[in-house]
Amino acid sequence: MQAVETLTEITREPRSHRQMIAIDKLSLVFETNDGPVHALSDIDLTIHEGDFVSFIGPSGCGKTTLLRVIADLEQPTGGEIQVGGTSPEDARLNRLYGYVFQAPALFPWRSIASNCALPMEISAQPKTHRNAQIDKYLGMVGLQDFKHKFPWQLSGGMQQRASIARALCLEPELLLMDEPFGALDEITRDHLNMELLKIWKATGKTVVFVTHSIPEAVLLSTHIVVMSPRPGRIVKVIKSPLPRDKTLALRDTQAFTALAAEIRQALATDHQID
């Protein structure tokens, strides 16, 4: 507790060494009619500022639940968690993070620009600033020409890009993404992966990314957290040896294949298919 507090004080420390998320022996048990379900068990994890961390694992391993705990959308039943040096609730109240859901979750009665304006309206930012941010980030995701369109006039991939722009408009320190490209076709997905990498490099934000695609995790991450179900837990944390500057061509290299194999192995050793 105290250690984390002092860490936030040291502003001169290099950005990449400051802790963004510190999780200690965290557990979450859902009480159901069929008895307790151990969604998360004994989670220890530290994520530093500027990291791109992927949670990967089969369904039911608690990767989304863990992300929701970080976002204060679920309450842990045991252990400690700090987000940006405070509790997840304070982090949420201070609007420290931006959350991108699996579905775009755009409001159908608002135009794309107006959807992006929503979080800034709520945090009472002036209109001129809102408009500048909207132009900047819609441009960054390549939707500047669609700002006056409504969500239903856009394809699924474009809608998801709009939802990412909406999260970026607040310029949060931390970007939490729950399988944001899970529902998209592979071509769109490749494209958006590269876009996301570009944005991450340009802004230097911390990203926590939930996925069940091994290539996606390898392509994007600096750290890969391999998880396993029943009870939901961390099997292995792999630090990527790949450079931060990545291209799609990287996928054909030996290093990429080796890392993918390591993840696959970590998933297999602990996951019996029953």
Place this chain on the structure above:
Amino acid sequence: MTTLKKLTHKQWFAVLVLVIGIIIIWYIAALVMNGNQMINMLERTGQSWTYTQIFEGAYGIQRPPLPVPHQVAYELYDSIFNNAITSKRSLLYHTQITLNSTLLGFILGSLLGIIIAIGIVHNRTLDTSLMPWVIASQTVPILAIAPIVVVVLGSMNLTGILPKAIISMYLSFFPVVIGMVKGLRSADKLHTELMITYNASTQQMFWKLRWFSAQPYLFASLKIGIAAALVGAIVAELPTGAQGGLGARLLSGSYYGQTVQIWSALVMSALLGWVLITLVGLAERFILLRRGIS
């Protein structure tokens, strides 16, 4: 063959067939009912009669038990086009009186319903304490309530349109409460969580999310509400000895056995109801389409 097949799939064709069917049944029923009355009358006075006589007379007698469509149509035409709109003999004059209290009651009822629904979804105590009363209010027969409302308001020197509008309001607030409570609670889970991650206040949650999510439900309720308001206005005119309005027209028709007058007032109130619901439907389409909700 194929053209016939195509024809039977058209909606207007189905409607047309139905209308023609109803009119045919109507004329047959009128022949039987009105014919019987004629026979009774003639036999009582000891006159002889023939079937041709009955057949010719059944559609023309004064105060028939069942007027036929062309009689009602003529009465409608006559009262609308052969009388000034300010004349008490004009059905439009009565329609406009009923319309005024319907609209006032509908507006009051909708506002009341929306306010009660907002209270119910935001306050647990209101949810448990108010909802049973809202439901109980609708189990009381409106015919029993209407004279009480008129007498009580009359003793407070409130007469004219207001007592009738209040009875309309009493009927129309209910569907709005039910629809709005459901609608305000219908906000998408993902949208709600998104608002939570933005640390949105209760007010922001309401004005930026719930209010919009509720609109499809609100319009469905408003359509029922405006029909209920019309019924309320007509019912309110019955026990109060009102001089004007479709309800008064129905009542005076039944006092004097003017069945044609009753039927034309009935047709007029059905038309009015149809127009009002259609208008709400148009507003719904315009607003929801523009907002991309439907």
